[in-house]
Amino acid sequence: MISLSDVTYHYPRSDSPALSNLSLEIPAGQFCAVIGANGSGKSTLCSALAGFVPHFYRGKLTGSVEVAGIDTAGSSLAELAGTVGLVFANPFNQITGARFTVREEVAFGLENLGVPLAEMEPRIDEVLAFVRLTDLADQSPYALSGGQQQRLAIASVLVMRPKILVLDEPTSQLDPIGSKEVFAVLRDLAATDEATVVLAEQKLEWVATFADRVLVLHKGKLVADGPPAEVLSSLTLTKYGLEPTRYTQAARAAQAAGWRTDETTLPVTLEQAVEFFR
């Protein structure tokens, strides 16, 4: 569970707030997507949930951020690491550079948490299979392609099974079906393991298909909050620098060209679009 109460944050030397009066609660077991144009505050929110704001970036934070009952400002990054996992936008920044193989890289977080070796091995095997890196387990992390490095970054965090999982555009370099699979697994982690999942993303089709809830940020403010079908079909989306899915665009264009349907809401997913055009 995550709770933000009137959170405002300024980066050092910045006059305008990166986050502005944010208040919201995300219950355990919810898969919550955060969308918005670049510069809207998505990454800053992710950093705040993991404690990097303010511990790493400094700057000025007011209000309170609580994750699983821990006040982030009052605890160290080391204390938070066992509770919150953060996948960075750029995998090159996530890879430790302190391990020689993909397998050792995935083990790094578990070693720091003091997980026994016998438990470590099967967990690493499972997560490497999921991100399809089993065949590359003995390669150097730096021998991987960009997309494979991003898969590795996701694996390194998933393997720790954090109660709160925060991901900042983790699929930007993944192949299309690989992206979809990551979304599906995040939904499952939230639904079955009661993890709280917060995902900053641009891929609205998969947000629409898999997320329970969508938050829209605009200039550091929360401007929309609701189920994907409602938020993503709204006409205000473009006002915030977001482009609706092709399904919504096609439905709107077809209606304008005289297409008649009994459906009252515009589709945001393939499944809904099939209903709409039936």
Added chain:
Amino acid sequence: MKLSIEDIAFTYPGGVEALRGVSINIRSGEAVAIVGENGAGKTTLVKHINGLLKPARGRVVVGDWDTREHGVARMAARVGFVFQNPDDQIVERTVGDEVAFGPRQLGQSAPMALANATAALEMVELAAESGTHPYDLTAPQRKLVTLASVLAMHTPIVIFDEPTMGQDAHGVALIGNIIESLKADRRTVIIITHDIDFCAAHFERVIAMADGCVLADGPATRVLARADLLATTNVEPPQLVRLAQAIGLPAFPLTVEGFVTALLEHHSKDK
């Protein structure tokens, strides 16, 4: 300028076989998108076009230059290359100097390089950041800086590795417009992308790669319609093509307008 890739193979030190016999011919002024799963060999392939990598077997000929006989610096006059990760590419301390770096390396005078850099920065809407340190920009902005660096060099061939990565809707539209203007100039544009809807909107020819080989190469309407084949390399057809197939529309629409036209036509035939 024509480009021919003739049965090339490449293995990285450490044993990863990245290319296993790839042949592609690209005509002057063509717009080609390369798609495929992570690790398929896409980036390795394009690094052969600007001579950054030399094939272990086969050859790459750019115009009349065999890449094995020319250094990367010389190849840069013909092939502009935007890396996937902008931080692999940035060398200067201001955005303006960064974008002028390429033209200067090609031997342009300082005022000429500056004029080219300014025009390129205007195209990516970063002219106001000319005096800024590249690392004071966000990662998506740095990617646009590297795009401008390549535009400023006016090479006959440009290669973009994942140009829309990390961009929001406005950034994607901006890059789409740049690609359209390069096409209008009859420059050869080659991109690697996972953004299949972007690919459908701007590219007439699509090459799908898997496991170091070419899986399919042809018109976008044909390659992007083959769901079964694309799935073997972890790619899905564009949203509108999937929708058309799901509702039984006998068309492969790559644009919203194309979809609506096909929908209304099909429906009026039903009646």
